[in-house]
Amino acid sequence: MKYFLALFLGGSITLLSACHSRTSELPLLGKQHFTYAGANRCDTTKNSGVDVAVSYILLKDESDGARKINDSLRQLAVSSITGWLDSTTIASNPQAQTDLAKAAALFAADYETVRKDMGSLGGCWEVKTAADTLHVGEKALTVKFETFAYTGGAHPNTNMSLYNFDRERGRLLTLSDMVSDTTALLALVEKAFRKQQALSPQNNLEEQGYFLRDGHFFLPANVGMSSTGMLFYYNPYEIAAYAVGPIQVTIPYEQLNGILREDWL
DSSP states (O other): OOOOOOSOBOSOOOTTOOOOSOGGGOOOEEEEEEEOOOTTBOBTTTTBSEEEEEEEEEEOOOSHHHHHHHHHHHHHHHHHHHTTSOHHHHHHOGGGGTOHHHHHHHHHHHHHHHHHHHSOOSSOEEEEEEEEEEEEOSSEEEEEEEEEEESSSSSOEEEEEEEEEETTTOOBOOHHHHBSOHHHHHHHHHHHHHHHTTOOTTSOTTTTTOOOBTTBOOOOSEEEEOSSEEEEEEOTTTSSOGGGOOEEEEEEGGGGTTTBOGGGO
């Protein structure tokens, strides 16, 4: 059985407590909540079963852009569950790819299969996801998804993902959409990263225990806008060991002149 345990963070996320950067421009949001209610949900007295809870947002807007963003947010909410399922299982149950209840039911069925094979799992399996806005600008919206999951093993896993949307068109923005000079950006982030980790420019990052790609520093998978600047978020295992925890670097907007495209500032 294969689970997609991709790049997770441990512990709380302190710097992201201020979710909104421009409260005067916040769109109306509707909170959505889903909780698995199947017969084999987690029983804390027996320490067995599954616990699935997903909380996310939708824009209360009738525009075409908001509709497309909402479609993406719904899909991301479901994916926070299906990401823990085997690809063959998902392919055999296509409805679970767009339905939270069906995705949670598959997760619960997976638990039962493993429990029967092993006799006992010694604890409940859990997936808990919470999503909210991190930044709202006139043209861009950044949403963060935080997922806590436990499917056995030495420790639970938590992951944060950032998604940037074009509010008018509703499409997901890539880094190239937002940044005109990725080479200059990479140098800025590495400089800030080294300073934050108390490393000099002469320190070899690999010798210091960091995971590099072909020996070169790299930008993280998760980049987004925040109230104070552009946020670069490395989940555990992405650039350092799990014990190091997540690493986040913020580059103030004033340092991004000529790098960050005017449309998304």
